[in-house]
Amino acid sequence: MNLDTWLPGLIVLSSLLPGLMIFFLREGSHRLRTSLNLSGALLKLLLVGIMIWGVFHEQVYETRWTLAPGLELVLHADALSVLFVTLSTVLWLVTTVYAIGYLENSPHRSRFFGFFSLCVTATVGLALAGNLVTFVIFYEALTLATYPLVAHRGTPEALRGARIYLKYTLGGGTLLLLGVIWLQVLAGPNDFVERGILGSLPDALYPQLQLIFVLLIAGLGVKAALFPLHGWLPQAMVAPAPVSALLHAVAVVKAGAFGIVRVVYDVYGVEFAHELGLLTILGTVAAITILYGSLRALTQDNLKKRLAYSTVSQVSYIALGTAILGPIATIGGVVHLVHQGVMKITLFFAAGNYAETLGVHKVSEMDGIGSRMPGTTLTFTIGALGMIGVPPVAGFVSKWYLGLGAVEAGQAAWILPVLVASSLLNAAYFLPILYRAWFKQATLAWPAEHIPAKRLETHPALFWPPVVTAILALAAGLFAAAPYSPLEWAQLIANREYGL
Amino acid sequence: MTDSLIWSIALPLLGSLLSVVLPAWANRIGLFSVLATVGTAASLLWLVADQGEVSYAIGGWTPGLGIALRADALSALLLFMTALVALAASVYASAYFRHTAQQRHYWPLWLLLLTALNALFLAADLFNLYVTLELLGLAAVALTALGGKRAALEAATRYLLLGLLGSLTFLAGVVLLYAGYGTLDMQSLAQRLVPEPSSWTAATLITSGLLIKTALFPLHFWLPPAHANAPAPVSAVLSALVVKAAFYLVLRVWLDLFAPLATSGLGHLFGLLGASAVLWGSWCAIRAERLKLLAAYSTVAQIGYLFLFLPLILQGADAVVRQTALGGLVLMAIGHGFAKSALFLAAGVIQQRAGHDRIRDLGGTAQSLPATTFALALAGVALIGLPPSGAFLGKWQLIAGAIRAELWPWVLVVLVGSLLAAAYVFRLLGHAFGQARYPSRALTIGREEIPALGLAMLATLVLGLASAPIWPLLQRSLNLGGIGP
Numbered sequence: 001m002n003l004d005t006w007l008p009g010l011i012v013l014s015s016l017l018p019g020l021m022i023f024f025l026r027e028g029s030h031r032l033r034t035s036l037n038l039s040g041a042l043l044k045l046l047l048v049g050i051m052i053w054g055v056f057h058e059q060v061y062e063t064r065w066t067l068a069p070g071l072e073l074v075l076h077a078d079a080l081s082v083l084f085v086t087l088s089t090v091l092w093l094v095t096t097v098y099a100i101g102y103l104e105n106s107p108h109r110s111r112f113f114g115f116f117s118l119c120v121t122a123t124v125g126l127a128l129a130g131n132l133v134t135f136v137i138f139y140e141a142l143t144l145a146t147y148p149l150v151a152h153r154g155t156p157e158a159l160r161g162a163r164i165y166l167k168y169t170l171g172g173g174t175l176l177l178l179g180v181i182w183l184q185v186l187a188g189p190n191d192f193v194e195r196g197i198l199g200s201l202p203d204a205l206y207p208q209l210q211l212i213f214v215l216l217i218a219g220l221g222v223k224a225a226l227f228p229l230h231g232w233l234p235q236a237m238v239a240p241a242p243v244s245a246l247l248h249a250v251a252v253v254k255a256g257a258f259g260i261v262r263v264v265y266d267v268y269g270v271e272f273a274h275e276l277g278l279l280t281i282l283g284t285v286a287a288i289t290i291l292y293g294s295l296r297a298l299t300q301d302n303l304k305k306r307l308a309y310s311t312v313s314q315v316s317y318i319a320l321g322t323a324i325l326g327p328i329a330t331i332g333g334v335v336h337l338v339h340q341g342v343m344k345i346t347l348f349f350a351a352g353n354y355a356e357t358l359g360v361h362k363v364s365e366m367d368g369i370g371s372r373m374p375g376t377t378l379t380f381t382i383g384a385l386g387m388i389g390v391p392p393v394a395g396f397v398s399k400w401y402l403g404l405g406a407v408e409a410g411q412a413a414w415i416l417p418v419l420v421a422s423s424l425l426n427a428a429y430f431l432p433i434l435y436r437a438w439f440k441q442a443t444l445a446w447p448a449e450h451i452p453a454k455r456l457e458t459h460p461a462l463f464w465p466p467v468v469t470a471i472l473a474l475a476a477g478l479f480a481a482a483p484y485s486p487l488e489w490a491q492l493i494a495n496r497e498y499g500l
Numbered sequence: 501m502t503d504s505l506i507w508s509i510a511l512p513l514l515g516s517l518l519s520v521v522l523p524a525w526a527n528r529i530g531l532f533s534v535l536a537t538v539g540t541a542a543s544l545l546w547l548v549a550d551q552g553e554v555s556y557a558i559g560g561w562t563p564g565l566g567i568a569l570r571a572d573a574l575s576a577l578l579l580f581m582t583a584l585v586a587l588a589a590s591v592y593a594s595a596y597f598r599h600t601a602q603q604r605h606y607w608p609l610w611l612l613l614l615t616a617l618n619a620l621f622l623a624a625d626l627f628n629l630y631v632t633l634e635l636l637g638l639a640a641v642a643l644t645a646l647g648g649k650r651a652a653l654e655a656a657t658r659y660l661l662l663g664l665l666g667s668l669t670f671l672a673g674v675v676l677l678y679a680g681y682g683t684l685d686m687q688s689l690a691q692r693l694v695p696e697p698s699s700w701t702a703a704t705l706i707t708s709g710l711l712i713k714t715a716l717f718p719l720h721f722w723l724p725p726a727h728a729n730a731p732a733p734v735s736a737v738l739s740a741l742v743v744k745a746a747f748y749l750v751l752r753v754w755l756d757l758f759a760p761l762a763t764s765g766l767g768h769l770f771g772l773l774g775a776s777a778v779l780w781g782s783w784c785a786i787r788a789e790r791l792k793l794l795a796a797y798s799t800v801a802q803i804g805y806l807f808l809f810l811p812l813i814l815q816g817a818d819a820v821v822r823q824t825a826l827g828g829l830v831l832m833a834i835g836h837g838f839a840k841s842a843l844f845l846a847a848g849v850i851q852q853r854a855g856h857d858r859i860r861d862l863g864g865t866a867q868s869l870p871a872t873t874f875a876l877a878l879a880g881v882a883l884i885g886l887p888p889s890g891a892f893l894g895k896w897q898l899i900a901g902a903i904r905a906e907l908w909p910w911v912l913v914v915l916v917g918s919l920l921a922a923a924y925v926f927r928l929l930g931h932a933f934g935q936a937r938y939p940s941r942a943l944t945i946g947r948e949e950i951p952a953l954g955l956a957m958l959a960t961l962v963l964g965l966a967s968a969p970i971w972p973l974l975q976r977s978l979n980l981g982g983i984g985p
Contacts, residue, residue: 068967068968069971143886178911184900
C-alpha cells in the first residue's frame with residue numbers, strides 16, 4: 001500500500017466509518033460509542049500529523065477516483081488544505097469530548113454522534129478537495145450532515161431554525177453548483193493550482209467569468225455568512241452548544257470562508273481576480289459584513305445570538321484578507337481562519353457551560369458569574385479579548401497583518417477605518433459582558449442550576465475543552481513566530497500563492 | 501452463454517406458473533425465481549460488457565419470422581436494475597402480504613409482470629414489443645387492483661383504459677410501419693426507413709402511445725392515483741420499473757429506429773414537456789397530503805428529467821457530448837429506479853405501522869423506525885440529486901450539456917426542480933425529528949426495513965461513487981444515430 005496515494009482518503013474515512021457504525025449502535029451502548037468517537041478522532045489526528053510533516057517537506061499526497069466523464073474525486077494535500085484539516089481535526093477532538101459531556105443522558109445520541117462524524121467527514125473532505133467538483137460534493141454533504149444536528153432537539157424552534165438553515169444553504173448550494181458546472185464547461189475540468197488556472201482564457205470570456213465569480217461567491221457566501229446571506233446563522237443558534245461550536249468554528253462557516261479563499265487563489269488566481277475587478281466587490285461586501293455583524297451584535301441580549309452576530313463579523317475578516325492584493329493581507333486572512341476558529345469555539349463552549357450549569361442564556365443574567373464559574377469565565381475572557389484584538393491573544397496577530405496588508409496594498413484609506421471601527425464595536429459588545437461577569441455582584445439566584453459546584457465548577461467534560469482551546473488561542477498569539485505555528489504556516493501559503 | 505437471454509424471461513414465467521399451481525409454496529417459489537433472475541441479469545450484463553451486443557433467435561428462426569431477442573448495454577443495464585429492484589420488492593412483499601388473502605394473487609401476477617418487463621427490454625422486433633407492452637400493462641392493472649378498496653379499483657380502471665389506449669396507439673403505428681416496409685425487426689427496419697409521411701405518422705402514433713404509458717406531462721393524470729393506491733410493493737415496481745420500461749422504448753425507438761426523422765423541433769418538444777413535468781410534478785408533490793401520493797407525483801417530475809436529456813441526445817452537436825448525456829440519462833433512470841422503489845417500500849413500512857400515510861401525522865412512527873427513516877432520507881437525497889448519489893452525476897451532465905448547447909431555460913428548470921424536490925423531501929424529513937421515544941435498536945423489523953435501506957444505499961453511495969463504467973459500456977455497444985449493420 002502506498003501511503004502517498006491513500007493518506008487523504010484515509011483521513012476522510014477515519015471519521016466516515018465510525019460515523020456509519022455509530023448510527024446502528026444501540027442507544028444504551030454508551031461506552032462503545034464513546035470509544036468509536038474518540039478513536040476515530042485520535043486516528044485522524046495522527047494521520048493529519050503525518051500529512052503536516054510531509055507537506056512541509058513538499059511531499060505530494062493525492063487520492064483520485066473517477067466518478068464520471070470529466071468528474072473526478074480528487075483529494076489532495078497542499079499547504080492551505082493542511083491548515084484547514086488540522087484546524088478541524090483538532091477542534092473536532094475537543095468538541096467530541098465536550099459533546100459527550102453535554103449530551104450525557106439525553107435521547108437520540110446515536111443519531112447525533114453519527115451525523116456529528118459525517119459532518120466532520122464532509123469538512124475534512126472539502127478541505128482536502130483537489131478540484132471544484134470534489135469541493136461541491138463535500139460542501140453539499142456538509143449541508144445534509146448538519147441539518148439533523150440543527151434540528152436535533154425536535155422542538156418547533158429547532159425545526160424552524162433547521163428549515164431556515166436548509167433554505168439558505170440549499171439555495172446557496174444551487175448557485176455554487178451552477179457556477180462550478182458553467183466554469184467547467186468554459187475551462188474544462190481543472191484541479192486547483194496555486195496562483196490560479198483561468199488566466200490563460202481568451203478576453204471574450206471575461207464577462208462570463210465575472211458572472212461565474214459572483215455565482216460562486218454567492219454560493220459560498222451563504223455558509224460564510226456574508227451580508228445579506230447571513231440570515232440563517234443567528235437562527236441556527238437554537239442548536240445544542242456543541243453544534244454551535246461546529247457551525248461557527250469547525251465546519252460550516254469555515255467551509256464557506258475556505259471556499260472563498262480557494263476560488264480566489266487557486267481557481268481564478270488573486271492577480272487575475274484583481275484584473276477582472278472582482279476583488280473590489282468581494283472586499284466591499286466583506287467590509288459591510290464586518291461592520292453590520294458587529295452593529296447587530298451590540299443589541300443582542302441572548303448570549304449565543306450575540307456570539308452568532310460576532311461570527312458574521314469575524315469570518316468576513318477572512319474574506320477581507322483575501323480581497324486585498326498582497327501577500328501580507330493574505331497571511332492575515334488565512335491565519336484568521338485558524339484564529340477565529342479557536343477563539344470562537346472557546347466562547348461557545350463557555351456559553352454552553354453557563355447554560356448547562358446555571359441555566360444562564362442571557363447577557364443580563366450574567367452578573368457575578370465570574371465568582372461562581374471562574375475557570376469558564378477566564379476562558380471566555382481570553383476569547384473575548386482575542387476577538388477585540390488585544391495582544392497577545394491570537395486575534396491581534398490577524399488584525400495586525402490585515403492592517404499591514406492594507407497599507408502595503410495602498411488601500412489603507414478605507415480598510416484601516418473599517419478595522420478600527422470594528423475593533424471598537426467588538427469592545428463595545430464584549431467588554432460589558434466581562435464587566436458584568438467579573439465586577440458585578442450576583443443579585444438573584446441562577447435561573448436553573450443543573451450542576452452543583454464540587455471540586456470543579458462544572459462537569460469535567462464541559463470544563464476542560466474551553467480551557468484547552470483558550471490555551472491554544474493564547475499560544476497561537478504568544479508563539480506566533482514559532483515553527484509550525486498557524487502564522488508560520490500562513491506565511492508558507494502566501495509565499496506559494498504569490499510564487500515568492 | 502446466450503442462454504441468459506432466454507432464462508431472464510423463462511425463469512420468472514416459470515415461477516409465475518408454478519406459483520399458480522402450488523399456492524402454498526408461492527412465497528418460496530417467488531423469492532427463488534427472482535433471486536435466480538438476478539443471477540441471469542448479472543451474467544447478461546457481464547456478457548454485454550464483454551461482447552458489446554448479444555442476440556438470439558428462438559428456435560433458430562431468422563428475425564422477421566421467429567421471436568428474436570437482443571441485448572445491448574442499455575437494455576442489459578436496465579434489466580439488471582430491474583432484477584435488483586425486483587429482489588428487494590419481493591423480499592419486502594413476502595413480509596407485507598404474509599397471512600393475507602392477496603398473497604395468492606400477488607405472486608403469479610408479479611412474476612408475470614417481471615416476465616413482461618424482461619421480455620420488453622430484450623425484444624428485438626416491434627410486434628413482440630407490442631405484446632410485452634400489453635402484457636405488462638395488464639399485469640400492472642391487476643396488481644393495482646389488489647388493494648381492493650374502492651379508490652384502488654377506480655384507479656385501476658382508469659389505468660386499464662389509458663393503458664389500452666396507449667398500446668392500441670402503439671399498435672396502429674406498428675401496423676403502419678409493417679404496411680410500408682414489410683418487416684418489424686428493428687434492425688432491418690432501421691436500415692430501410694426513409695423520412696416520408698407514413699413514417700412520420702407511424703413515429704407519431706408509436707411515440708404518443710408510449711408517452712401515455714410513461715406518464716409524461718400532460719398525459720400523467722392516471723399515474724398518481726394508481727401508484728398511490730396500490731399496495732406498497734406494487735407501487736414500488738410500478739413507479740420504478742413499469743413507467744421506466746415505456747421510457748426505455750421511447751429512447752430505443754428514437755435512437756435506433758426513427759433517428760433519421762429526429763429534428764430539433766422534436767427535441768425541444770420533448771424538452772418542453774419534460775420541463776413542464778418537472779415543475780408540475782414537483783409542485784403537486786409539495787402539496788400532497790399523503791406520503792404515497794407525494795412519491796407518485798415525484799415520479800411524474802422525475803420522468804420529466806429523463807425527457808430533458810432528449811434534446812441533447814437527439815440533436816447534440818458532437819458525438820462526445822451526446823455520449824456523455826446518454827450516460828447521464830441512463831444513470832438518472834437507474835438511480836430513480838432504486839430511489840423511488842426505496843421510497844415506496846419505506847412508505848409501506850411506515851404506513852403499516854401507523855395505519856395511514858398522512859404526512860402531517862407521521863412523526864411518531866417515523867421516529868420509532870430509524871432505519872426506515874434513514875432509508876427515506878437517502879432516497880430523498882437521490883431524488884433531489886444531491887451528492888453522493890447517482891442522480892447528482894446525471895444532473896451534472898444534464899446541466900453541463902444544456903449550458904454547452906446554450907439551452908439556458910432547461911438549466912433553470914433543472915435547478916428549480918431540484919429545489920422543489922428538496923422542498924418536498926425535507927417537508928417529509930422534518931417530521932423525523934421530534935420528541936417521541938427512541939427505540940433501543942436502530943433496526944427494529946429486519947426483513948421489512950432492509951430492502952428499502954439496501955435500495956437507498958444503491959441509489960446513493962453505490963451509484964454515486966462507482967458508476968463510472970456506465971459510460972464506456974454504453975459507448976461500446978450503442979451506436980448513436982441508428983444501429984449499423
